[in-house]
Amino acid sequence: MTTAVIHGEGLxxxxxxxxxVDDGLRHALEDFVxxxxxxxxxxxxxxxxxxxxxxxxxxxxxxxxLIGRNGAGKTTLLKILSRITRPTEGWxxxxxxxxxxxxxxxxxxxxxxxxxxxxxxxxxxxxxKAEIExxxxxxxxxxxxxxxxxxxxxxxxxxxxxxLAFAVAAHLEPEILLVDEVLAVxxxxxxxxxxxxxxxxxxxxxxxxxxxxxxNQIRRLCHRVLWIDDGSVRRGGPTHEVVSAYESxxxxxxxxxxxxxxxxxxxxxxxRWEIADSSKxxxxxxxxxxxxxxxxxxxxxxxxxxxxxxIALRNLDQQLIWAWAADDVDLPVGTRELCYTFPMLPLRPxxxxxxxxxxxxxxxxxYWDCFPEMIVATEVHQHRSDEWNGILNVPSRFAIRExx
Numbered sequence: 001m002t003t004a005v006i007h008g009e010g011l012x013x014x015x016x017x018x019x020x021v022d023d024g025l026r027h028a029l030e031d032f033v034x035x036x037x038x039x040x041x042x043x044x045x046x047x048x049x050x051x052x053x054x055x056x057x058x059x060x061x062x063x064x065x066l067i068g069r070n071g072a073g074k075t076t077l078l079k080i081l082s083r084i085t086r087p088t089e090g091w092x093x094x095x096x097x098x099x100x101x102x103x104x105x106x107x108x109x110x111x112x113x114x115x116x117x118x119x120x121x122x123x124x125x126x127x128x129k130a131e132i133e134x135x136x137x138x139x140x141x142x143x144x145x146x147x148x149x150x151x152x153x154x155x156x157x158x159x160x161x162x163x164l165a166f167a168v169a170a171h172l173e174p175e176i177l178l179v180d181e182v183l184a185v186x187x188x189x190x191x192x193x194x195x196x197x198x199x200x201x202x203x204x205x206x207x208x209x210x211x212x213x214x215x216n217q218i219r220r221l222c223h224r225v226l227w228i229d230d231g232s233v234r235r236g237g238p239t240h241e242v243v244s245a246y247e248s249x250x251x252x253x254x255x256x257x258x259x260x261x262x263x264x265x266x267x268x269x270x271x272r273w274e275i276a277d278s279s280k281x282x283x284x285x286x287x288x289x290x291x292x293x294x295x296x297x298x299x300x301x302x303x304x305x306x307x308x309x310x311i312a313l314r315n316l317d318q319q320l321i322w323a324w325a326a327d328d329v330d331l332p333v334g335t336r337e338l339c340y341t342f343p344m345l346p347l348r349p350x351x352x353x354x355x356x357x358x359x360x361x362x363x364x365x366x367y368w369d370c371f372p373e374m375i376v377a378t379e380v381h382q383h384r385s386d387e388w389n390g391i392l393n394v395p396s397r398f399a400i401r402e403x404x
Contacts, residue, residue, distance in 0.1 A: 099174030240377030
């Protein structure tokens with residue numbers, strides 16, 4: 001088993017909000033004299049926790065993704081791990097040389113040239129001049145800054161900044177690479193290069209912790225994901241499961257697992273659903289592109305002789321993916337399983353919802369938006385660019401053959 005290179009326990013960071021430093025000591029004393037209780041209350045309200053009781057462990061060669069809303073605490077966690085800021089509570093151990101790219105141009109001196117900043121960054125990482133020189137041409141070529149490498153970086157555009165910053169951070173061989181949303185800057189081709197380089201870094205056995213709002217990038221690169229919400233870890237685990245749960249929560253207005261209300265029980269009622277032969281811990285998570293059976297459990301209180309049953313599958317955007325119906329359904333009193341077997345469900349990873357209905361002689365008996373949603377957590381077989389990702393996730397083989 002690989003060893004842990006990052007280990008944090010009970011990490012918390014408290015910040016002071018709305019402190020008016022321009023007022024000075026005299027104004028603070030005047031406020032206290034006029035209203036001591038109100039002054040103390042304001043001081044108490046000035047602090048907030050950006051991070052609270054976060055524990056994590058990242059093993060050597062692992063790629064960990066951090067996802068969550070803006071302001072959830074992801075960047076604060078990376079700043080603690082990179083030693084930019086100290087935690088208010090808890091502790092973190094990091095074993096290895098750390099390269100961090102938390103903001104555009106992090107660690108660059110604006111008055112120095114791109115060449116000088118490259119050597120400075122390498123020296124900070126503990127590399128010798130010879131080691132940096134060996135990598136220098138590769139760094140400049142990757143950043144596509146040959147014509148501007150001897151220009152002070154204060155004259156760089158944001159795109160030039162991030163290209164050089166990423167190239168330096170990725171090529172100077174840190175054992176641990178911390179990256180925060182830098183791929184949002186730059187064109188599609190450069191983003192593709194960065195994704196490929198981070199994949200190379202991971203395959204070389206180095207460790208990556210990545211913050212990104214580009215969820216398909218997280219799916220492609222990360223072995224595991226932590227969902228940070230309001231400063232705490234809301235969920236952690238396999239990438240596709242956590243990312244799909246996050247997508248579902250964001251789209252549904254974050255119901256926190258609440259199920260919509262349904263009408264009173266009548267002749268029959270759908271009660272639960274699951275994927276046959278799935279794990280007991282995650283019976284609604286699809287992890288394979290092999291044959292699969294969906295089981296819908298229904299309780300029959302009064303026999304139904306000439307029923308009509310329908311089922312539909314919709315994606316996150318409520319786009320209809322598949323539907324089917326059966327007439328003259330005979331359901332005696334008791335509990336029954338309605339089973340659907342598919343040769344495969346080649347769906348793009350993400351959350352999906354089943355919808356089932358039952359009618360008796362034209363009258364609606366029950367309609368159910370199956371809960372919880374189905375999470376598709378299969379391997380991705382899609383185009384590398386998000387804009388070319390379709391509904392289906394179909395494995396394929398590519399070959400070039402000589403014509404006869």
